[in-house]
Amino acid sequence: MDVQEMQMAVSPKLMIKKDFLHIADSSSEELQDLLDLAMALKKEYFNGGNAPVLKGKALAMVFQKPSLRTRVSFEMAMQHLGGHALYLSPAEIGLGERESIADVARVLSGYVQGIMARVFSHEHLIELAEWASVPVINGLSDYNHPCQALADALTIQERFGTAKGLNVAYVGDGNNVAVSLMHICAKLGWNFAIANPIGYELASDAIEAAKQITCETGAEISFYNNPHEAVRGADVIYTDTWTSMGQEEETIQREEIFSSYQVNRQLVNEAKRDAIVMHCLPAHRNHELTDDVADGLQSVIFSQAHNRLHAQKAILARIFGVA
Ligand code: CP
Ligand code: NVA
Numbered sequence: 001m002d003v004q005e006m007q008m009a010v011s012p013k014l015m016i017k018k019d020f021l022h023i024a025d026s027s028s029e030e031l032q033d034l035l036d037l038a039m040a041l042k043k044e045y046f047n048g049g050n051a052p053v054l055k056g057k058a059l060a061m062v063f064q065k066p067s068l069r070t071r072v073s074f075e076m077a078m079q080h081l082g083g084h085a086l087y088l089s090p091a092e093i094g095l096g097e098r099e100s101i102a103d104v105a106r107v108l109s110g111y112v113q114g115i116m117a118r119v120f121s122h123e124h125l126i127e128l129a130e131w132a133s134v135p136v137i138n139g140l141s142d143y144n145h146p147c148q149a150l151a152d153a154l155t156i157q158e159r160f161g162t163a164k165g166l167n168v169a170y171v172g173d174g175n176n177v178a179v180s181l182m183h184i185c186a187k188l189g190w191n192f193a194i195a196n197p198i199g200y201e202l203a204s205d206a207i208e209a210a211k212q213i214t215c216e217t218g219a220e221i222s223f224y225n226n227p228h229e230a231v232r233g234a235d236v237i238y239t240d241t242w243t244s245m246g247q248e249e250e251t252i253q254r255e256e257i258f259s260s261y262q263v264n265r266q267l268v269n270e271a272k273r274d275a276i277v278m279h280c281l282p283a284h285r286n287h288e289l290t291d292d293v294a295d296g297l298q299s300v301i302f303s304q305a306h307n308r309l310h311a312q313k314a315i316l317a318r319i320f321g322v323a
Helices: 003-009 028-046 069-080 101-108 122-131 146-160 176-188 204-217 227-231 248-257 301-319
Strands: 058-063 084-088 114-118 136-138 167-171 191-195 221-224 236-239 276-279
Touching (some): 028 146, 028 176, 028 301, 058 069, 058 101, 069 301, 101 122, 114 122, 122 136, 136 146, 146 176, 146 301, 167 227, 176 191, 176 221, 191 227, 204 221, 221 227, 276 301
Parallel strands (some): 058 084, 114 136, 167 191, 167 236, 236 276
16 A cells, blocks of 8 residues: 555544634634745745645646635645646535535645635535545635735735734734734734624634734734724725625625725725735725725735735745755
8 A cells, every 4th residue: 555545545534634614613823834934935045946845746726716816826836836826716626515524625635735625615615625535625615715815914914024913904804814914913812803894704713813812912902893993093904896706696795785885095094004904815995995005005915815825835845844
């Protein structure tokens, strides 16, 4: 029996492998270590290119939803590090429809050394990770978006350094991006304030997890309905779409409910003078974020997008055990 056959034969639940599914699964030290590695890989890349440490490694990229940043940044990250990425479109695999998730996980585990998946249901991601004998990276689920949060933290640290006590204000829907942002803020000792309309709060288990983290790091988490209260004293103002992928039927209703949660010049002026404005993109311009703010001097939205490349190189290097 060769190594791959042995891996397939062993129950995946008994195997120790590194997945990257949830910010709360990593310690503060592990996250800072990933951020330091991301910064080092970014410097290396701009100083002549990365070493091909992922030579011979392949990453399957399974998508149930569209993507620009996640797809391209993971593919280029693998290429820069000497590895190979395979894009598997929503129509191609039919995860859980054409074939069961458990079967897809076990088949892919025999072909590639890692899987990155963007799914509708977070439960499906957990199932995929349980059955895969290779590491699984969360490329966004309905619950969270940890790769985005790591790139966001890298962007924040590039601007403000690694000091604790920064104030991060999130304005809008308590969605997947907000969950991971809250967790990484709590882990890194940054205060997190969120303003959302009633009925659009963060998931209660995500809030519980964040509160537990803050007991260790001393970060504060606060909840508002009024965006003006949330951004007072903020170093970072963050927003995301009011209608996430999969919620398209609610678009008209959400546009109405969220209309007073727009990040515009007036709201930005209520934060600290040197506050930065963040958005994970894609943005619905002049809905959750006005053009003048998105393209203004305080905006770091494209740095965030570009930092996905560097943050994910660090994740890949760690899960493949080469750094
Ligand atoms: N921010 C983000 O994940 O973008 P994509 O949906 O384009 O991947
Ligand atoms: N909340 C958004 C993020 C997109 C990157 C969504 O899930 O569609």
